[in-house]
Amino acid sequence: MSKEQELSTTPSTAQAAAPASDTRYVVPRVDVLEDESGITLLADLPGVPKESLELKVEGDTLLVEGVVATPMPQQLQSVYAEVRVPRYRRAFTLSRELDAGRIEANLKDGVLNLRIPKQEHARPRRIEVRAG
Amino acid sequence: MYESLFSFPSAFTGDFQRLRHELDDLFGAVGMSTGIRSVAPGSFPAINVGKLPQSMEIYAFAPGIDASSIEVTVDRGVLTLAGERAPALPASDAKVNVYSRERASGRFRRAISLPDDADPSKVQASYRDGVLHISVARRDAPVPTRIAIQ
Numbered sequence: 001m002s003k004e005q006e007l008s009t010t011p012s013t014a015q016a017a018a019p020a021s022d023t024r025y026v027v028p029r030v031d032v033l034e035d036e037s038g039i040t041l042l043a044d045l046p047g048v049p050k051e052s053l054e055l056k057v058e059g060d061t062l063l064v065e066g067v068v069a070t071p072m073p074q075q076l077q078s079v080y081a082e083v084r085v086p087r088y089r090r091a092f093t094l095s096r097e098l099d100a101g102r103i104e105a106n107l108k109d110g111v112l113n114l115r116i117p118k119q120e121h122a123r124p125r126r127i128e129v130r131a132g
Numbered sequence: 133m134y135e136s137l138f139s140f141p142s143a144f145t146g147d148f149q150r151l152r153h154e155l156d157d158l159f160g161a162v163g164m165s166t167g168i169r170s171v172a173p174g175s176f177p178a179i180n181v182g183k184l185p186q187s188m189e190i191y192a193f194a195p196g197i198d199a200s201s202i203e204v205t206v207d208r209g210v211l212t213l214a215g216e217r218a219p220a221l222p223a224s225d226a227k228v229n230v231y232s233r234e235r236a237s238g239r240f241r242r243a244i245s246l247p248d249d250a251d252p253s254k255v256q257a258s259y260r261d262g263v264l265h266i267s268v269a270r271r272d273a274p275v276p277t278r279i280a281i282q
Contacts, residue, residue: 083191
């Protein structure tokens with residue numbers, strides 16, 4: 001059965017207030033590093049506070065979603081905008097040796113740091129070779 | 133899930149992936165008019181500039197930066213923000229495989245020209261959740277003075 005694990009949820013007011021363009025999103029930049037004990041994933045999510053970050057694991061898919069919640073005054077007139085869509089979304093397929101149940105997540109200054117450890121049985125092991 | 137089979141970050145397709153990212157960012161906002169100056173969306177940090185009756189508001193999307201090391205200067209009507217982001221990659225002797233290195237690192241510098249009525253002595257900057265917010269107050273419109281003729 002698929003396993004759903006929500007670390008935090010988007011407030012419902014953000015979805016209700018979004019206009020028809022709420023299905024558009026920006027793919028955030030991500031660094032993925034692997035070492036012996038697991039995978040470290042760093043994602044650039046500027047403007048996303050902890051309350052509007054959504055992390056979900058469904059089966060073998062990891063979904064990262066965040067809504068930019070930088071407070072902007074209502075009558076602000078846009079002069080020049082490079083960031084037009086206030087939503088980030090990216091999904092990853094996790095391989096089987098990763099332990100999705102022990103993911104650690106940390107969001108600081110708009111950088112999401114995910115640590116996905118490997119299953120105990122998948123960590124590199126030296127195999128002793130017996131002579132004779 | 134990566135959207136296309138060409139998303140594996142090897143040396144061969146690395147440039148294609150970067151181009152695809154930039155095109156995704158640019159064409160992701162289908163239906164909205166693209167400004168004539170927004171042709172390089174891959175530059176770091178991305179900037180949004182807005183106007184209020186009393187001030188100019190600038191939002192720079194720069195996550196993962198030490199706020200005390202950002203330099204914001206105003207000189208002759210040009211606001212410059214400069215800083216540095218340390219790379220996230222560990223030392224080369226560690227046994228680490230790098231599968232994806234999309235986040236920019238190193239020194240950055242962006243310059244924005246302010247309108248004539250911007251007051252450079254009233255600039256406020258704050259950094260929160262990876263967004264640098266700079267507010268430059270605008271001078272009130274000068275009242276025309278009447279000169280008496282003697």
